[in-house]
Amino acid sequence: MRSRLGKRIRENVEAYLYLLPAFVVLGVFTFYPVVRAFQISLYRWPVIGAKTFVGFGNYLKLIGDRAFWMALRNTSYYVLGSVPITLALAILVAVLLNSRIRGRVIARVAFFIPYITPMVAATVVWRWIYDRDYGLLNYLLELLEKALGRVGLEVNLGPVDWLNRPELAIPILIIIGVWQYVGYQAIILLAGLQNIDRQYYDAAKVDGANAWHLFRHITVPLLTPQIFFLLIISIIGAFQLFTQVFILFVGNPGPRDSAMTIVFYIYEKAFREFYMGMASAAAYVLFGIIFLLTLIQFRLSRRWVFYGG
Amino acid sequence: MxxxxxxxxxxxxxxxxxxxxxxxxxxxxxxxxxxxxxxxxxxxxxxxxxxxxxxxxxxxxxxNYVEAWNAAPFGRYFLNSLFVATTTAIGGVITSVLAAYAFAKMNFFGKNFLFYLLVGTMMIPGQMLLVPNYLTIIRLRWYDTYQALIIPWIANVFGIFLLRQFFRTIPDELWDSAQIDGCSRFRFLWQFVVPLSRPALVTLFLFRFIGSWNAFLWVLIMTSREEMRTLPVGLYYFIGEAGTDYHLLTAAATFAMMPIIFLFLIAQRQFIQGVARTGIK
The missing domain is CATH 1.20.5 (Single alpha-helices involved in coiled-coils or other helix-helix interfaces)
Known part of the structure; x- marks a missing residue:
């Protein structure tokens, strides 16, 4: 009896020793800063000088700040644009990759490369694709224009000054986002597709279902767990848009702040203007938004996500 | 017919x-x-x-490659990236192996609580923690040091999850018989569990390496000296200098992404399977 108790104590001690390294680091750099960020958000907190408690003053100041609303608007625009487009394309690509074809491995690798490429290097490349005078995109548009002209369709497609038009700032970021994540999402969906039992399709075909029916009533429902997972993580990711903006517009939030995002706002407040309190308040608003959206999605998921089968 | x-x-x-x-x-x-x-x-x-x-x-x-390489201290940036990414990845694998083993195979007080605590952190946007972490780094006097780029990233929830899943598939009978032979748990972990889990460990290493290699905002904030820059941050400063010299910019971008693409190509199967397996569940 005694030795069994001793054994259990030993196991406890050993387990905690194993957890120690990970939890010390997580404690200092994840758990503690969650609390600390909230505390800082309640202070007027310049880097040098006295800190004064202001209650929810920083949050009220955010509400009055036009730049913050701009950031909220731009970020929402980006999320609403990039998340559904990426997911829809990823489903298409996954279905294509799932058909019995040659060169599947090469195709998978090709689709996946943008995801692992350093974002900074990739964005440098995109910056140049969007260049008004030497860019690839305007050149392709010109080729298209000529091709259309040859068949009698006169259109004027360019040159477009992609990087300097405020109304284009978020759309060109969406294109980069879709390009970067479509392959990653397709791989996850593909794993789901490969788990679907072929018998479902065979049985449905016997009943006279066509390709669209199969897709709509078998493929999509059985993929909903993957789709749900991707929605959650891609919304969280899209709300944190920063690096692409920073590189594409070389340290600026786009022409006339048209690509000011929430994280860019946090960065600017904290590390250019040194208002740590305001930056932390903005960070907590971001956390609140993400938390609420995730919670709502989990609630709604009961209605449409299909587990089992 | x-x-x-x-x-x-x-x-x-x-x-x-x-x-x-x-x-x-x-x-x-x-x-x-x-x-x-x-x-x-x-x-x-x-x-x-x-x-x-x-x-x-x-x-x-x-x-072009020679010119771009010499236009900025890219050699230094490259070594910094290599050193930071390698140590971060190795450290990440070690802390994850230990914690994941405890969660997968041991019973201890507060196990579920700690596990849900980890699950909860997955919803926290990393950027939200920048300000307090910046202040912590300053207070530790780690600003502009390698510690600042490595230590905060050696523990990661994703790694613990990934390995926990994997360790759970190892039958308990193996441990039972090792115990009879007088094997300590720690030795069992390194001599049996780790070799058996090689594919998962390689996957985790790759993820952590690539994640660290590609990190931008953290390095931008936690360093100021040129000698401390990693490739992405160095490349960012280079954009300002090179302007529209696209022949140099593309050469620099190419050598910033080549190591990662090369690494991915040799390990693509493990990588893609890792994503496919851990993405869900």
Whole structure:
């Protein structure tokens, strides 16, 4: 009896020793800063000088700040644009990759490369694709224009000054986002597709279902767990848009702040203007938004996500 | 009858061809930026800025790479990236192995609570923690040091989850018989569990390495001296200097992404399977 108790104590001690390294680091750099960020958000907190408690003053100041609303608007625009487009394309690509074809491995690798490429290097490349005078995109548009002209369709497609038009700032970021994540999402969906039992399709075909029916009533429902997972993580990711903006517009939030995002706002407040309190308040608003959206999605998921089968 | 068969055969062939064409078209769009970057990195300055652009460079100008490499301390950036990414990845694997083993195979007080605590942190946007972490780094006097770039990233929830899943598939009987032979738990972990889990460990190492190699905002904030910059941050400062010298910019971008793409190509199977397996559940 005694030795069994001793054994259990030993196991406890050993387990905690194993957890120690990970939890010390997580404690200092994840758990503690969650609390600390909230505390800082309640202070007027310049880097040098006295800190004064202001209650929810920083949050009220955010509400009055036009730049913050701009950031909220731009970020929402980006999320609403990039998340559904990426997911829809990823489903298409996954279905294509799932058909019995040659060169599947090469195709998978090709689709996946943008995801692992350093974002900074990739964005440098995109910056140049969007260049008004030497860019690839305007050149392709010109080729298209000529091709259309040859068949009698006169259109004027360019040159477009992609990087300097405020109304284009978020759309060109969406294109980069879709390009970067479509392959990653397709791989996850593909794993789901490969788990679907072929018998479902065979049985449905016997009943006279066509390709669209199969897709709509078998493929999509059985993929909903993957789709749900991707929605959650891609919304969280899209709300944190920063690096692409920073590189594409070389340290600026786009022409006339048209690509000011929430994280860019946090960065600017904290590390250019040194208002740590305001930056932390903005960070907590971001956390609140993400938390609420995730919670709502989990609630709604009961209605449409299909587990089992 | 024969005509009918011929017709359906033709139709099927046509469908097949259109499938390939569609796939090829999407692939071309995905890879075009890379193709264009690499070809431009070999063009002369005049050709890189000529209009209409050329698809294939008239001659291969390797000199661009030499010029770009020497235009900024890219050698130093490269070594920094390599050192930071390698140590972060190794450290990440070690802390994850230990914690994941405890969660997968041991019973201890507060196990569920700690596990849900980890699950909860996955919803926290990393950028939210920048300000307090910056203040912590300053207070530890780690600003502009390698510790600042490595230590905060050696523990990661994702790694613990991934390995926990894997360790759970190892049968308990193995541990029971090892125990009879007088093997300690710690030795069992390193001599049996770790070798058995090699694919998962390699996957985790790759993820952590690539994540660290690609990190930008953290390095931007936690360092100021040129000697401390990693490749992405160095590349960012280089954009400001190079302006529209696209032959140099594309050469620099190419050597910033090549190591990662190369690493990915040799380990692509493990990588893609890792994503497919851990993405869900």
């Amino acid at each position: 024969f005509l009918n068969a011929l017709f359906t055969g033709l139709l099927r062939g046509l469908k097949r061809v259109s499938l390939y064409l569609m796939l090829l078209a999407v692939m071309a769009v995905m890879l075009l930026p890379f193709f264009w970057t690499i070809t431009t990195s070999f063009k002369s300055p005049a050709e890189a800025q000529s209009y209409p652009p050329t698809w294939i460079p008239k001659q291969l100008r390797w000199q």
